[in-house]
Amino acid sequence: MADHVITTNLADDSEAARILQAQRRRHIIGATIRYGILFAVGLIMLYPLIWLVGASFKTNSEIFAGPGFIPDSPTIAGYVQGWQTSTPYTFGRFFWNTFLIVIPKIIGTAISCTAVAYGFARFDFPGKKILFASLIATLLLPNVVTRIPQYLLFRDLGWLDSFLPLWVPSAFAGDAFFVFMLVQFLRAIPRDMEEAARVDGASTWQVLVFIVVPLLTPALISVCLFQFMWTMNDFLGPLIYISSVDKFPVSLALKLSIDTTEAFEWNRILAMSVLTILPALTVFFVAQKYFIEGISAGGVKG
């Protein structure tokens, strides 16, 4: 009887060991395949950017000479000549213009979206449901359908060829995505502190500034960062509204350099392309957790 028990146990053990080993082998194969795919995709994702940076330091004759990214005889000629542009202005001017568009737009967005999100998340009022539905509708509304009358409106206001058409809609909480994101964030914050402050006699405005805004800071940073990226990348807005070269942001200036010099001066174009993505890239690497959190929160909780 006892013998029998021992032998079956032994058989079980070797069987279990065999299964375990097979599992381990399958696990290793699976992991290898997964890492293989990730590395291959990572290479496809990053190599073009690495190539772009490398090629911007190449001479024009070398750019299309081989697939490598390391220049044979590195030169900053592309940067020096590209920076000068074919206009009376340097790229410094175009970066300054971009800055002049981006900063007021971010400030207007942050203030208006915070106030509106606070209103949605903390108050009851007639028409709230309809207004919140309108927010979702705006989120889905393609800009293409409002662009032409907006242009006519700004023309009648005398705002063409100024930065106002790019600033003002954002200052009126025009980017529904951000309001939505902040409302979702606010709804997840307990109201205890705010209610205590109200009992102590604080006004709703004081509650907003001294209690809600500090709690909301991580989400607000995400909002500012996304607005920074989107405005840096925006091309169609400036293309429609800005016509004088002295007011061009970098996106329009880059398009202008393509039109005027691309036939042969490739390294200038590549060098200026690198410079125009550098601010966005730097900000992303410094603050990437806010991007990942922001986009995850907007998508998952919605």
Added chain:
Amino acid sequence: MSGDHRFLGLLYLSPYIIGLLVFTALPFLASFYLSFTDYNLMSTPTFVGIANYAKLLTADRTFKKSLSITLFYVFTTVPLKLAFALFIAVILNYKLKFINFFRTAFYVPSILGGSIAIAVMWRYLFADVGIVNMALQGIGFEPVNWFGDPTNALFTITLLRLWQFGSAMVIFLAALQSIDKSLYEAASIDGAGKFATFWHITMPLITPVIFFNLIMQMVQAFQEFNGPYIITQGGPLKSTYLLPLYIYEAAFKRFDMGYASAIAWVLFAIIMVLTLIAFWSSRHWVYYAGDKRS
């Protein structure tokens, strides 16, 4: 709560309400009206009834071509992008080392997204003597005429947007990571295989984000402008002349505001119908946890 509270809520919303009326609702209605007019900025708009739509749908061959390639572009780019984003998110959801590194690497192209610099880079990569063709030759294929051949040009734009699968992937990954692990343990005890587990547990639980990504990516793809404008200028032979390009040129090059508004409304109607279909069908395939209906 009290009466002044009701007033206060609306006060905090006032920037939004003003913005909604002035910059969204009013232009929305104005654009609908303009689509029934002839308006070239010089004179006042003249009402022409359905003439713009009649011309669009019967006589305008550019519009027909542009519409069909736009639909083709959206129906290829969006499913490919979502499938790829989900595939990579599922791989990243295994407990792997360097997951943060990969997530960042895959997300960087999305951040630089629609920038002009990246579109410029794409032109160089896919040039006849660019590194894509060098790579193809390296593994024994013929080089491809990416921009010169009407059958390939649109695909390079699709590839550019596929390269930016990162933001959809981050959303998928966050959803996958929020799935309760005990569900997988239960499935494993019941002897469910990997594919059965994925199909019957993972997929239903992430349908809300699939739905969200589908709508967002679709609305975005229908409005693709920077890619074709910079990379191919709509060519060759109008093979990348997506509707937003046509609208832009009609409105801001030819200043034919009435006609451009009519094109915009056709595009809007298509997006709206597809969005409504998605919403209507969602009750059959989107699963919301805690929802008693399903």
